[in-house]
Amino acid sequence: MKRFFTYPTLLRLFCRYRKGVTLIELLVAITISGIFLAGVMETFVYILQSSEDAEAKLEAVTNARSALDTMSQEIKTARIDPRRPIQFFYGSSVDLPYGDAIDDDLDGRTDEEIRDGHDNDGDYAAVNDDLHIQLDGGVFERGNLINSPDLGDRNIDEDCRFSNDTLEFITFPDPNNPGFREKNVKYQITTFDGQPNVLVRRVIYNPHDPDTRYEEQDPIAFNVLSISFLYWDPNRFPMDWLTAWDSLYAPMFPDPQIELPAAVHVALTVYSGAAPFQEYSAGQRVDAITLQTIVNIEQVLKDERYQNLK
Numbered sequence: 001m002k003r004f005f006t007y008p009t010l011l012r013l014f015c016r017y018r019k020g021v022t023l024i025e026l027l028v029a030i031t032i033s034g035i036f037l038a039g040v041m042e043t044f045v046y047i048l049q050s051s052e053d054a055e056a057k058l059e060a061v062t063n064a065r066s067a068l069d070t071m072s073q074e075i076k077t078a079r080i081d082p083r084r085p086i087q088f089f090y091g092s093s094v095d096l097p098y099g100d101a102i103d104d105d106l107d108g109r110t111d112e113e114i115r116d117g118h119d120n121d122g123d124y125a126a127v128n129d130d131l132h133i134q135l136d137g138g139v140f141e142r143g144n145l146i147n148s149p150d151l152g153d154r155n156i157d158e159d160c161r162f163s164n165d166t167l168e169f170i171t172f173p174d175p176n177n178p179g180f181r182e183k184n185v186k187y188q189i190t191t192f193d194g195q196p197n198v199l200v201r202r203v204i205y206n207p208h209d210p211d212t213r214y215e216e217q218d219p220i221a222f223n224v225l226s227i228s229f230l231y232w233d234p235n236r237f238p239m240d241w242l243t244a245w246d247s248l249y250a251p252m253f254p255d256p257q258i259e260l261p262a263a264v265h266v267a268l269t270v271y272s273g274a275a276p277f278q279e280y281s282a283g284q285r286v287d288a289i290t291l292q293t294i295v296n297i298e299q300v301l302k303d304e305r306y307q308n309l310k
């Protein structure tokens, strides 16, 4: 017993004790730094993730914006040519049975509207939802549609299903600009270079001259989920949006039988998720952004028949 408490024994005990504390300290330190590192990693992954999301969204907006600009510049030059008996402006309308599978307007229904400028699901109430803009001197924008559902009002075309519309028209040579050629332009979502969901602009230059006629196709937006065109019809009162247009039937239009719409509403929806687009299949929940614009057709606005309507 006596020998147990000799100095070397105490030293050994002390060393063991020291060693034990060191080990516990080490374990505690590892655990704490582990927790700390996990927190850091989590924050880091979150920052990385949200910057990837933000980047994907920015890219989607840029992509859609540039396609809308291209189309706007061209649509406004669609022409009525008095030298020709029949004009060419053709917009077809295809409503798809699905949207982004998200209840964007939080009304408990998902993708309930069709993009047509009207209230399809019956939730429009003129007293609350009519949003006409007063211009000046008591004049209202779209004044003849006050108290009727119209694009831009609340509950009109909110939370829409996707569309796969096409638009095809002719622009004419500009006499003030000798280099400007006659063009037949078409926009549609199709497969381009093996890649699906590409918004393609197809142009036929000089469509009426077999000698100089040539065709080209440009992709103007990628990962496109939906494109919708609406046409502001100057041939009815009150004027209204139509989902399709065919100038071939102009002789059957109501008076004054203007062959082209006065304006075109374009809505373009593109994928904005961070995951590769190839993982998306139609009808599944998807991150998307929609950009919209209204383009006036200058030739119609200058047309005497349209001027006389006012």
Ligand SMILES: [Ca+2]
Residues within 6 Å of the ligand: 099, 100, 101, 102, 103, 104, 110, 111, 159, 160
């Ligand atoms: Ca939706």
Ligand SMILES: [Ca+2]
Residues within 6 Å of the ligand: 103, 104, 105, 106, 107, 108, 109, 110, 111, 112, 159
């Ligand atoms: Ca909804």
Ligand SMILES: [Ca+2]
Residues within 6 Å of the ligand: 113, 118, 119, 120, 121, 122, 123, 124, 155, 156, 157, 158
């Ligand atoms: Ca509605």
Ligand SMILES: [Ca+2]
Residues within 6 Å of the ligand: 113, 114, 115, 116, 117, 118, 119, 120, 156, 157
């Ligand atoms: Ca609608």
